[in-house]
Amino acid sequence: MISEAELINGCKKGDKKAQKTLYDKYAAKMLGVCIRYFRNIDEAEDALQEGFIKVFNNIDKFRNEGSFEGWIRRIIVNTSLNYYKSNLKHYFGVDYDEIQEVIEDEKLNFDNLSVEYLLKVIHNLPEGYRLVFNLYEIEGYSHKEIAEMLGVSINTSKSQLMKAKRSLQKVLVKKENLI
Amino acid sequence: MENNNNNDSFFREAFRDFERKPSEKVWSNIEKGIKPSFIQKTSILKSAKFIVSSSIIITLSVILFYFFQQKNNQIIKDENVGTINKNQITDNKTIIKANNNNKDFKNKNISQERNGNPIKNTNSETYSINSKGKPIEVNAVPITQTNIAEKNEKKQSEQDDKNSLNNANSNTTKNSVIADNATKNIQPVNYTFTNTKVSEITFSTDQNICKGEKAKLFVNGGKTFLWSTGERSQEIYVSPDISTDYSVAVIDENGNRKTGLITVTVSNCQAIYVPNAFTPNGDGQHDVFKAIGNGISKFEIIIVSRSGQVVYTSKNIDDGWDGNIKGNPAPMGTYVYSIKYIDELNKPQTINGHVNIIR
Numbered sequence: 001m002i003s004e005a006e007l008i009n010g011c012k013k014g015d016k017k018a019q020k021t022l023y024d025k026y027a028a029k030m031l032g033v034c035i036r037y038f039r040n041i042d043e044a045e046d047a048l049q050e051g052f053i054k055v056f057n058n059i060d061k062f063r064n065e066g067s068f069e070g071w072i073r074r075i076i077v078n079t080s081l082n083y084y085k086s087n088l089k090h091y092f093g094v095d096y097d098e099i100q101e102v103i104e105d106e107k108l109n110f111d112n113l114s115v116e117y118l119l120k121v122i123h124n125l126p127e128g129y130r131l132v133f134n135l136y137e138i139e140g141y142s143h144k145e146i147a148e149m150l151g152v153s154i155n156t157s158k159s160q161l162m163k164a165k166r167s168l169q170k171v172l173v174k175k176e177n178l179i
Numbered sequence: 180m181e182n183n184n185n186n187d188s189f190f191r192e193a194f195r196d197f198e199r200k201p202s203e204k205v206w207s208n209i210e211k212g213i214k215p216s217f218i219q220k221t222s223i224l225k226s227a228k229f230i231v232s233s234s235i236i237i238t239l240s241v242i243l244f245y246f247f248q249q250k251n252n253q254i255i256k257d258e259n260v261g262t263i264n265k266n267q268i269t270d271n272k273t274i275i276k277a278n279n280n281n282k283d284f285k286n287k288n289i290s291q292e293r294n295g296n297p298i299k300n301t302n303s304e305t306y307s308i309n310s311k312g313k314p315i316e317v318n319a320v321p322i323t324q325t326n327i328a329e330k331n332e333k334k335q336s337e338q339d340d341k342n343s344l345n346n347a348n349s350n351t352t353k354n355s356v357i358a359d360n361a362t363k364n365i366q367p368v369n370y371t372f373t374n375t376k377v378s379e380i381t382f383s384t385d386q387n388i389c390k391g392e393k394a395k396l397f398v399n400g401g402k403t404f405l406w407s408t409g410e411r412s413q414e415i416y417v418s419p420d421i422s423t424d425y426s427v428a429v430i431d432e433n434g435n436r437k438t439g440l441i442t443v444t445v446s447n448c449q450a451i452y453v454p455n456a457f458t459p460n461g462d463g464q465h466d467v468f469k470a471i472g473n474g475i476s477k478f479e480i481i482i483v484s485r486s487g488q489v490v491y492t493s494k495n496i497d498d499g500w501d502g503n504i505k506g507n508p509a510p511m512g513t514y515v516y517s518i519k520y521i522d523e524l525n526k527p528q529t530i531n532g533h534v535n536i537i538r
Contacts, residue, residue, distance in 0.1 A: 014215065023206055028198035035199050049205050053212035115197050118190070137190045151409045 004068055011059045019056055026069065027052070030076045036134050037080040039123045044080075051079035077139055081149060084131065121171050129164035136161050380429050382439035387446065393418045394443045401429035401437070419445055446523050451475060453518065456535040459502030468534055469499025474523040482516045482534070490514060502536055511536050 002010075002021065010018025030051065034044035054075050062071055113121075122130060131150065135141045136157070141149070143157040150157070380400040388394045397414035398404055406415055407426045417425060422444045429437050457468040470480065475496070482491040482500055490509060491500040502509050518530045 014213075016210075019210075019213065020206070023209065027205070028200045029196075031199040031201045032194065032197040036194065041199075044199075045201055045205050048201055049208045049212070052205075052209045056209070056213045115193055118193055119197075138194050140191060152407075156407075 005064065008059065008062065008064070008068060011056060023052060026072055029069075030072060033073060033076050033139075034080050036119065036122055036138065037077075037131070038083070043083065047080045047083055048076065050082075051076040054079060073139075077135070078149070081131065084127065121168060124171060125164055125167055128160050129167060132157050132160040133164040133168075380431055380435075380437045380439075382427065382441055385442040385444070387444045388418075390420065390445050391418065396425055396427070396441050396443070398427060398429050398439065401431045403430045404428070417443060419443055421445055451518065451520060451528075451530065453516070453530060453532060454534065455532070456537055457502065458537045459508070460538055467499035467501050470496055470518055472496045472520065475520045476525075477519075477521040479519045480516060482514050484509070484514055485512065496520075508538075509536055511538050 002018075007018050007022050007025075011022055027048065031044060031048050034047045034051070035041065038044040038047065051072075055072055058075075062068065122133065125133060132146055135146045135149065136143065143154045143161075146152075146157040147154045152160075380398060382399070383395070383397045386394045386396075393416045395414060395416055396406075401413070404411055404413055405428045407424075408415060408417065415425075417423070422442070424440055424442050426438060426440045429439065431437070451470050451472040453470045454465070454468065457465045459466050459468075468482075470478075472478065478494060478496040480491070480493050480496075481489060484490050484504075488504070490504045493500075513533050513535050515533045516531070518532075520528055522528050
């Protein structure tokens with residue numbers, strides 16, 4: 001069994017075998033990330049493909065300072081977001097800078113639901129909500145980071161998340177209508 | 180944050196080990212996309228090039244900057260010696276005049292002493308600087324003016340409402356004088372006059388556009404702008420695919436904030452397409468005449484021959500005319516149609532046109 005550090009070194013040297021091993025190790029997991037951003041599996045695979053090309057072409061920039069999976073994941077997420085870039089501004093029509101209200105914690109009860117079902121729920125969110133929901137709830141970025149990544153205000157990020165949650169709640173109520 | 184989101188850990192947890200196996204083609208595409216490693220090695224070479232080229236650019240820009248600065252200084256000095264001093268003096272006169280007018284008009288309401296004092300002050304102050312005969316430095320002009328502005332503010336606070344209106348006039352006079360006076364190289368500083376009229380900020384109205392068209396959104400007035408698109412210009416062009424609300428936060432020169440919301444409604448304008456000819460010869464191509472519609476509800480078509488005979492009617496957009504009248508082929512020629520439908524925006528629409536039968 002080759003260690004990850006050896007794998008990464010191999011990739012840095014351009015070793016084909018190392019590259020393939022690394023790909024095999026992370027591809028399925030990263031497609032699992034991509035698929036949350038796209039309703040369509042083809043689009044998700046495109047993003048995965050582009051993301052991995054970036055990973056391999058920039059692997060010499062990985063300094064072994066943090067988790068390698070985290071590094072790949074960040075690239076994959078950014079690549080997925082890039083697919084939205086040209087249209088990004090349309091997904092966040094209103095700037096909710098004026099809204100300063102405290103966003104209530106809306107408790108959602110999604111227990112006993114399969115991941116596949118949850119994925120469907122996420123896919124049913126409008127683009128803007130989905131991006132913020134993915135980034136905040138699952139990737140774990142802060143609103144500040146999300147605001148920077150998407151080029152929106154922090155309050156927009158917050159309000160989109162709030163709306164996403166409300167939307168999810170509605171979906172939960174009308175569960176049977178979803179599929 | 181943990182308190183804030185009870186369910187976030189749930190979603191994160193749910194997707195932690197979520198995997199989806201990619202198809203085979205992904206890897207082969209990636210392989211093609213990976214740069215050979217020797218290119219990566221040349222990055223050192225590249226960076227060397229980068230350093231050389233950037234240093235050249237920096238040196239050039241430094242030289243250019245100095246050159247420009249010197250030239251600018253020259254101009255300022257020249258004009259200072261030659262004209263500005265004179266201008267400055269005439270300015271003061273203008274200012275005095277303005278204040279004097281003020282005095283004349285408002286004599287009845289305000290004691291002369293009150294009004295008189297500040298004028299004297301302003302007067303002597305400005306003169307003292309000029310009379311020293313020093314060339315006015317770039318900074319000197321704004322500083323003097325600010326002093327006046329400050330004085331004026333004090334003065335204004337002392338005066339009653341009626342007078343303040345007049346003072347505003349004198350302020351504007353000064354402002355314009357400053358603008359005239361300022362050479363191209365000296366930009367006037369923005370002054371805040373307490374009683375200048377709050378500039379009105381208005382926004383362009385909501386717009387309806389067809390899909391693919393551009394809409395121009397703009398703000399009248401204001402100084403800094405931030406659109407929900409991230410743009411920071413006074414006007415922006417947008418071309419959304421779906422109806423979208425755009426907001427803009429505006430700050431005017433007095434620091435007042437105002438937010439506007441402009442809705443751009445996008446409709447599918449080419450909701451219906453009607454061909455202008457068809458060939459009902461049974462070859463499988465263009466045998467049927469029918470309209471192709473998008474997002475329309477309620478549809479009605481009537482086709483009439485030149486002699487006024489109704490040859491075809493339908494209320495279903497998916498049906499088409501096969502070019503027969505009562506089972507017999509219609510003669511070649513032009514037929515007139517009228518189509519009525521309700522478009523995406525629930526507006527009734529009518530299209531009249533003609534279609535040719537070509538056999």
